[in-house]
Amino acid sequence: MTAPPSPEIAAPPAPGGAAIELDRVRRSYGAQIAVRDASLRLAPGEIHAIVGENGAGKSTLLKLAAGVLAPDAGVVRVDGAALWPATPAEAARRGVGLVHQHFMLVGSFLALENVVLGCEPVLRGGRLDLAGARARAGRLMQAAGLEIPLDVPTWSLTVGERQKLEILRVLYRGARAILLDEPTAVLSPLEADALYATLRRLAREGRTVAVVTHRLDEVIRYADHVTVMRRGQVVLSRPAVGWSTDAEGELTRAIMGGEPPPRVERPPLPEGAPAALEIAGLTVIGAGGRRLLDGVTLTVRAGEIAGVAGVEGNGQRELVRALAGLDPRTGGRVAVFGVELSSWGVRARRARLGVVHEDRHAEGLLLDASVGDNLVLGDLGALPRGARGRDAEAALVARRIARFGVEPPDPSRLAGELSGGNQQKIVVARALDRVAPAARGPGEAARAPIRAAAILAQPTRGVDVGAAAVIHAAIADAARAGLAVLVVSADLGELRRLCHRLFVMRKGRIVATLPPACSDEQIGRAMLGLEAA
Structure with missing residues (x-):
């Protein structure tokens, strides 16, 4: 972009709010056009x-307005004067x-x-x-x-x-x-x-x-x-x-640009389903002796989707990290289908417990690595060596891209170049496909039940309606195949639609177990430590 004429630059900042205009701005990343001749006024x-x-x-549009990116064409104006440089x-x-x-x-x-x-x-x-x-x-x-x-x-x-x-x-x-x-x-x-x-x-x-x-x-x-x-x-x-x-x-x-995808319905919970994920007395003590988790006890059955709700900062993140083995437990027991997690090696643990953390950038992705490398992160040790291993890796990457509709479907692209929603698809695809590769969709032949569990923190964080439907469908399919799923989410609507039961956390404890049909008031009162209405 060439420099605009100096009179347009010279206008001093106006008092009050800053009016921002984007006039036919365009921005590309290589061959991909992220913003195409877009015009907008923020008043x-x-x-x-x-x-x-x-x-x-x-x-990308916000970054153009804030000077983080420069437009390839068009102009951004603040209070009528071009944003330059x-x-x-x-x-x-x-x-x-x-x-x-x-x-x-x-x-x-x-x-x-x-x-x-x-x-x-x-x-x-x-x-x-x-x-x-x-x-x-x-x-x-x-x-x-x-x-x-x-x-x-x-x-x-x-x-x-x-x-x-x-x-x-x-x-x-x-x-x-x-x-x-x-x-x-x-x-x-x-x-x-x-x-x-x-x-x-x-x-x-x-x-x-x-x-x-x-x-x-x-x-x-x-x-x-x-x-x-x-x-x-x-x-x-x-x-x-x-x-x-x-x-x-x-x-x-x-x-x-058309009708939205149909809403995903939670799968029916099989009668007599065995306990799959068992958490008993889980305690984590942080700096200064503060109890981050205080005797958390809950059970998720095979094929069940259970939700965890609560005001942020009441132990949800610590629960996920403790189950993933990232934070040491002070006390308590965690078992999947009766086998204590601490008795497994790293590879066995990954095969039995899929985890999605709440911050995909800090705990889920290598942004400077390719989409393909991120999709098999942690899986390479389980693949054959040599040419067979390379073929198996390529097939695994292709399956995960196709199953979750990662866009663009190019395994060589850097993960950091993808939108936030497609980055989220990568971390969910890796976690779910690892523990539930045999998940079946409607109409498919029955397969052997899955003896594993998944912990999904904010699984649809920052994703659109279509991508959320893809992720929700994958969760439901995995549960149908026998996966026990624990979803931690700030979106109460998501928890109600997906889950068979809701656990409410407060101050590191489970303080209520509620049905998905409960009211916002019931959940809110439990979050705040009030008696149920």
Whole structure:
């Protein structure tokens, strides 16, 4: 892109919110066009939702608006002046802040240190002015309705608090336009409501707010304007009012360009199904003697899909890590079909217990490795050697790509180049296909029952309706074949649709076991430690 004429650059930042215009912008990655001649205006005082399928170009569009990427063609304007040079520093100087889908925080730093990282205030002599930073951060939090403990290590914050910390960071840098990529992907409904209350407050102050999300109920409840992208193009942009009674269906059809996939139904639970995953008295003690898990006891039967719900930070992540063998147990027993997990070697454990962690970037993928390498990560030791092994590996990769519809279906592409939803398909495909390769679909001949279990944390985090249906169908098929599945999710709708029972966690304990037909109020009261209504 050539530099725009200087008069367009010279316009000073305007007060209030920053109006952002993307005028016929295009962005390619090699032969793949991620954004194609897209035009969009983000206005001050509004919450603008951007929706679309995985790979539709939503995140790329936000990165163009925030100077993280430069357009190959077209122009991005902030307050009428072209964003040039197209860099994050210039965008920040002009009042544009981006909150990435995956947190950009240093876990060992204090929350306050993350707030000022890169724009540290200094006193005479070059000393860091943390007292001044704390006072300014406090004023910003009060104005925005944020509550974050600033003097604790960032790793100790809940996911919801870290999301707020990212918003505080961009506000501290003077952001007048706040762009958020999938901010509620792993938040509970209560945390999501609190986040949107903050965003509404910022919009009322005149700031520009744009949110990329797959949660269409949020769009209907909170957005002032909605833009739909499909295959890199803007196909619909309108005020978020005047929908029919089937608003979610209208949006889904606009996103997919047709009718949505049928909803996946949970499979029937076989009578007399044996206990498959048994957790008894599981205890994990963290730093300072704090009980992260406090005697967790539950059983999941063969062919059952059980769900774990709770406000983030109440032991869900520790439960998954302890079951995966990543965090040491202080006490308790974990067994799959009667065999204690600790008695297995690594290879046997992988064959009996598939695990998907909540953060695919930190714990699920090698972003600089190929799609193919990621799909067989941990499996190569079980394949034959030599030419037979290479053929078996290629066949395994091809099967997993086809079964989960990974796009593009190119095993040589780097995993980091794929959309978030297709990255999620990779980690779910690897975990489920490893322990349930014989999962059968409707109409297929019966096969031997699977004597294994899967622990799936946020299995559809950041994925669109179509991709979620693929993942849900794979979970249901695996359960039909006898797999015991424990799903940990912040999406109560997902848990209700998929699961036979719901476990509610609070302060590292299972505090309630509820049927999927229970009300939001029942789940919410259990999450908060109140008596059932």
